Amino acid sequence: MKNRLSPWNLGATLYMPATRQDIVDAVIHGKIPGLRSLVICLEDAVSEADIPVALANLEQLLQELNEARRTQGNNDWPLVFIRPRNTEMGKWLIEHQQLMAIDGFVLPKFTLSSLPVWWAIMADTHLCLMPTLETEDVFDVVQMRELAITLLAHPCHERIIALRIGGNDLMNVVSLRRPRHLTLYDSPMGYVIKMLVSVFGPRDFSLTAPVCEHIDDHAVMAQELALDIAHGLVGKTAIHPRQIEVIEQALKVTQGEHSDALRILNSTQAVFKSQGAMCEPATHRRWAAGILERVRVYGFLNEQNAEGIRVLPLTQHK
Template structure:
């Protein structure tokens, strides 16, 4: 089975399966910068449109098949089934070979077995979404994480945090002037980052639903990154470039990471007026290098650009 880095997800755009332009996105004729795409058969599709959406998905996959498969440089492609029963139906489609995996909606410990039985195709990765009331219970999240590790560990790319649904559990909607971190998500996101992150799962960030507030999106993204989240759901194409740009790594972080993973790095050293301790910071450094691989490095500010530095100099 191939591997997919969670850092490859970047900005993830959901598109209703009823849309007629999905093939153009898959082939980069539209939204060429998009890194990952989810064709949604769940919340974005009304009940009366489900069969039409399924037919449209089948036509999409047939068109991809007729063109010899997806382009190598195109976005990752996922499908979000409505429930485990629909996933069972899709699992047996031969054309699912053109899909990277399923986004699992509203995963809980109680429906996990149903999803395990539904998605038996070993080539399909999974991205479960945490968006139900039991997400507020740390004990339930410990149990869910353990169950996922036991049965599906190698197939899970990342866990997705469904911020709007989680707010909806409390009858809340964010203030349009503040980030999610000024809501009860300020408890949920750090808790999930700790509990699920400590078990080895990558997590992606919820949408920012304010389309006319790019500065708010950037502020929220910085907080997402500070909590170790590896990508973010885009609610509209106008958010894609902002997400991709913010996910780029600073030159300072890149240089620090390279020094930390160096084979001759001492146990503790100083770099740019900060203590570096490879035994503690090694995993952080690997994540920085992986993020830089997929998203690149932010251009250095001309006034504050670093001078080239040899490893020995940095460790003095």
């Protein structure tokens, strides 16, 4: 179970509104190829007027998933999370629904002040947590440092798979929308992601990358994915099944990366040259361990057939 709930198993995390009627097919019957994790969303993807319909649909969905789990197990399923609308809805779900087939909750608008409320709701469950960083205080490095220190010492720490970066909500805080032909890193989110990695990364928290809302522009998304990986992010939010393959390809490992990782982890030399670059096991060991975890889950990139996901200069998309 611990290996199943590794952050490396998230991949492209597809968000599906709880009003959808095909979620069971996606989970049990493999309707969406390559799907590793999904979030049944009761928050931004569902209008206030549709909440009763969404909750009724979720109840039926849970009955089907629970029965399938009892008879089939769920080791081959994608990871399944629910994103409640708020703490009140989270509490109601815990108290009124059978969640045995659910792996965890995505916690919206997560802050230091909401931590004790969420933990009071979830402490006695089996559910893992994916808090979403998407409020105004995320822009404040002091508040993020305080949150990271608090989470590290809190009993919820062992239940956190990853922290999700809510790109669209954060852009909304500063009255912006992501540029159509640029990556998020060319916006204020570039600072935010770098800061969050600097604050949470050294404390061994995994962070997932924000969604790319431009569904049909895979070239820009490939550019952004390359930057996501360069920043050490694990997995990426998806809003359409067509994005899954692009994200999966970006998470694959090149033969060169794998070769370097093996040499770094097994070398007795303090420093050596490989493929035209310096390798220093003392400083590259954690990177190398991550590469081996990525190749275990995603495999190797077929570099001869990878032209569709190669990073292109952004000027070519304008």
